[in-house]
Amino acid sequence: MSKPNKHKEPVAPQPESISRRVFTGLALGGVGICYAAAVGYPVYRYLMSPVEKAAEVAAVTEVVVKDAQKLPVGSGVMFKFGAEPCLLIRQAEDKWTAMSAKCTHLGCTVQHEPEQNRIVCACHGGVYDPETGGNISGPPPRPLSQLVVKEVTEEGVRVARN
Numbered sequence: 001m002s003k004p005n006k007h008k009e010p011v012a013p014q015p016e017s018i019s020r021r022v023f024t025g026l027a028l029g030g031v032g033i034c035y036a037a038a039v040g041y042p043v044y045r046y047l048m049s050p051v052e053k054a055a056e057v058a059a060v061t062e063v064v065v066k067d068a069q070k071l072p073v074g075s076g077v078m079f080k081f082g083a084e085p086c087l088l089i090r091q092a093e094d095k096w097t098a099m100s101a102k103c104t105h106l107g108c109t110v111q112h113e114p115e116q117n118r119i120v121c122a123c124h125g126g127v128y129d130p131e132t133g134g135n136i137s138g139p140p141p142r143p144l145s146q147l148v149v150k151e152v153t154e155e156g157v158r159v160a161r162n
């Protein structure tokens, strides 16, 4: 009768265990890359977006607000100037004003209230003058930045930066 071998002999690595190890390493690496991309991309967009938006806004110098010439007197329309929300208001038959719709307090988008003859920011109650964009009450520290209404055509109203 033979005695049991107390000393285990070293086991040579099997081809299966090596491929399993490699597979596990690749799988963990892949998961790590996906995790880094899932976390890193939103952070990148958050950090880069002000720069990209500024470049985009600077690149646009003029827009045509299509069909705005049909607006009734006293009414307004929101439009985009690059990435920036803006407001065009028909003050009288031949008088227009255009301004940024970005509140100068914390950047919320303001709304025109023609029946109250004012522009309001719902975030903290800021109120602006619809003709000048001047800040009337509430926390906004500055007037809304003005745009220039260049021309009214059959196509729309052409608005440009100051």
Ligand code: FES
Pocket: 103, 104, 105, 106, 107, 108, 121, 122, 123, 124, 125, 126, 138, 139, 140
């Ligand atoms: S963001 Fe407009 S009042 Fe605060």
